[in-house]
Amino acid sequence: MSPQQWSALGERAQVWPGREWPLGATWKPDCTNFAVYAPHASRVHLCLFDESDRETRHELTERTLGIWHGALPDIRPGQRYGYRVDGPWDPGNGFRFNPHKLLLDPYGLATSGTIIPEQPIYGAREDDPGVRDETDSAAYTARSVVVDPSFDWEDDRRIARRWRDTVIYELHVKGFTKLHDRVPERLRGTYAGLADPAVTSYLRDLGVTAVELLPVQQFFSEPALLERDLANYWGYNTISYFAPDASYSSAGDRGGQVDDFKRMVKALHREGIEVILDVVYNHTAEAGPDGPTLSFRGLDDRGFYKRVIPEEGGFDDRYWDVTGCGNTVDAWNPLALRLILDSLRYWVTEMHVDGFRFDLMSALTRTGYEVDFACALLIAIDQDPILRHVKLIAEPWDVSMDGYLVGKMPPPWAEWNDKYRGTVRDFWRGAAPIHAVATRLAGSSDLYADDGRSASNSINFVTAHDGFTVRDLVSYDGKHNEANGEEGRDGTDDNRSWNHGVEGETDDAGIVALRRRQAANLMATLCLSNGVPMITAGDERGRTQGGNNNAYCQDNEISWLDWRPDDAWLDVYEVTKAALRLRREHPALRQRHWFEGHPTIPGGPKDLAWLHPSGRLMRGPDWGDGGLRTLGMFMSGSPLREPGPQGEQRVDASFLLWFNAADHAVEVDLPDNDWVRVGDVVLSTDPDVPEGARVEAGTSLRLGARTVVVVRSA
Incomplete structure (x- = not known):
């Protein structure tokens, strides 16, 4: 049936059947497709809001494999929307459907508005948590936004810098530029502010190759913080995993935040700086069962959040929390897993980010209660043709004792x-x-x-x-x-x-x-x-x-x-x-391989040698010396790829690093061998050992109390 034929059936028939994929709101000039997963719901209404915040509801009657879907003509980018979902109210069995609560689209590409910490945002009644609260929440919560995804990336592409050449700089989008006097005032604290040349040039000149942004997926402050006139500044309280947080936008919250974010990535890439996102898939802003009903709880509470496993079978509705934030996302659930993977791919393919740091990664690796490195999420990422090639960093712990996994994440994860x-x-x-x-x-x-x-x-x-x-x-x-x-x-x-x-x-x-x-x-x-x-x-x-x-x-x-x-x-x-x-x-200071204690070129020095202040190599008993506070670290130069003028093999400079943490000056003897006959001090925190000073093998060097001195072979 053509759009004209559908339109002739009247306003109620404006919802076309649409399709069940992709999830979310997919805009095209002729219509916008809406698809949302709510497998146990009995009715789903798509709610549209005009500029006066007047709500129009359209029932989605098509349902495929638990996904409710429909398409509407004449929807424009910037349209605000949400869902009302009805079904059983049976908290004891994990069902908390409440059509009086407006829900964000889990796949929404942008979010408009915020939450107000009043009773209507909660699904249950305050005086009786077992009873559904029938006060409408629309005036107290945010809306999802229809977005036109087109953007002129020009020639932007992933940088794909090698790990050993990477220097990460962890920063907060707002906090980094909010007080920056060289960034235009209207851009301070925004994605555009971070893209300003005053910022990108500072990062480049410092030597940063990647920024790791504290959470920028749409998050909201906990109601308890708002009631104390505080806010969740860091952002570890995510609710919309596809939407860049609107509070950092210089272009409004009707989709402008998406282009604002893309322009920021593009500007950083022009300076050779990669963008890594700190992502929080382990829990959501809905907190515990008595937290606000914002999205997932009203769509599929039973499937999305981990529960206590009952000893004698059946179902236990108590949330199992190893995040310390009230809930734990069940990454074993097929649709929760799909959401995480779809979100990650979206940020790589559509937003051009270069990698991710996973908050409390241990919580996402659990099958049941147990940490499982053969879990669905790790396997899926490892085999994904897009995700396996980006930078992947784990925070290898959660709030439990058995979740501390430093050194144990499987390849290729960094930690x-x-x-x-x-x-x-x-x-x-x-x-x-x-x-x-x-x-x-x-x-x-x-x-x-x-x-x-x-x-x-x-x-x-x-x-x-x-x-x-x-x-x-x-x-x-x-x-x-x-x-x-x-x-x-x-x-x-x-x-x-x-x-x-x-x-x-x-x-x-x-x-x-x-x-x-x-x-x-x-x-x-x-x-x-x-x-x-x-x-x-x-x-x-x-x-x-x-x-x-x-x-x-x-x-x-x-x-x-x-x-x-x-x-x-x-x-x-x-x-x-x-x-x-x-x-x-200098490649010697960012090694490709593990040090092995033998020469990197025939007849050369060891790749790594540890020196005692006396000038000799460290010996077995030295490593157990509880009073030793001074250590020398020699790293020999590695062969360089580019040959010399006569085609000879060239070798990078070697380095001798001295670290003196003693509370007094220490006289160190420089080894009398062929490693470094003559060297120059190229970095020093000792005011009495200036940069440029020349040192020779067989002499001594006085290190001031609590200092670092780096010598490069001349």
Whole structure:
């Protein structure tokens, strides 16, 4: 039947049968197809909203394999819509259908509006959770938006940079530019602000090759936070997995956020910077059973969320929560799995992102209760012709004891390596065994060398969004989270920090100088370790959160990056930039393979040698010396691909790195051998050992207390 024939049947017949795929709202000039999965529903209404927010309902009568679908003519991009879904109200059996609650489309490409923390957004009555609340929620919740997906990408394409050449910079879209004086005011805090040349040039000049964006899939703040006049700043409370969060849009929330995001990716790619998304598929913003009904709970609550497994069969409606957020998405459920995979492919193919960091990945690997590396999600990603070629990073834990999987994710996954974080923090406060330090500097072979992975599977970091900044790490012994309103119960107490004598900011010049040197030591160590460095935005210039180590709800100056030079630690910036330049220019500092302790070229030195301050190689007993705080790391230059002028094999420079975490100066003897006869200091946090200083084999070098010195063969 033609569109004209359908139109002649009257308004009620405007819904054409449509088709069950693709899920979501698929716009074309002649009609828009709507398809939503609700396998146990009895009725589904598509609800359209005009500019006056007046609602028009259209019943979807076609149902195929649990998917309700229909198509409507004369729908334009920017049209706001949602669903009302009826069916059994039987919480004890996992059915929470409530047609009085407007639901977001799980496949919606954009979202308009927000949620208001009032009773109508909840599916059950506050006074009796077992009774369905019949107050309409439309005035208190958001709508999905029909989007025209066309966009002129020009010649943009994936960068596909090798892992060993990658430097990750974790940042918050809003917080990075909200206070940036060189970004136009109307663009600050937006995708467009991040695309501004003042920002992209800063990242390029620093040496960043990839930005890892804190969650940008549409999220909402928890009602409890909103009631306290706070907000979920970090964004780990996702509800629409295809929609870029509208609060970061400079182009409105009627689909403009999609183009805004694409323009940002395009601008970053032009500067050679990849875009990695921090994605939160392990739980949703609907929280526990008493949380808001926004989408999945009203469509397929029984199938989408993991439940407690009853001991004697049957069904238990209690949510099984290993995320700490009230629910856990059941990635074993076929439609939940399909949504995750479809979402990932969408962000790669349509939004041109280069990879993903999976929040609480362990929660998604579970078959039943057990962690299962043969789970459907890992297998599906590994065989997917699109997803298996992008950057894949796991946060390899959840909130359970058995979910801690650092070093255990299967190839090709890279991992956040928190063992690196803990060891490096301990070393620079004088509390790490020297053998553990060496293992982390060399790429954590104890974690990644036994299954075909390389040091590049270790994402090294000393800070992340969750915890102290580097400046706070050297300025506070304990957390100061008073602004969060949780009486200090939130945030970790395992900070491994040191205030150097005074808690918090101080005018003591000596303490400030020591803190800045320690911050530079941490950044230099991170940038020169084998593995992939991840820098938290602002650490390179001394960003502080005033000692707050859990600023998830601080959408304000506590979290935003302060770009004023007045209080910036620009000396730390220069050290970070220099270390990243050395890493970029010299393959010896970003190894392709594991160190093996033998020459890389015939007659040459070992690829890696550990040096005692006395100038000799480290011996067995040295590794157990609990008082040793000084270590030399020699890395020989690797053969270069490009031959010399006469066709000879050229070799990259070799490097000798000295790390002195002792609280006193140490005289180190430089080995008298053919490894490095003469070298130049190319990086130093020691004011008495300037860059450019020349050193020779067989002499000694005085390392100041708590310093890093890097020597390159001349």
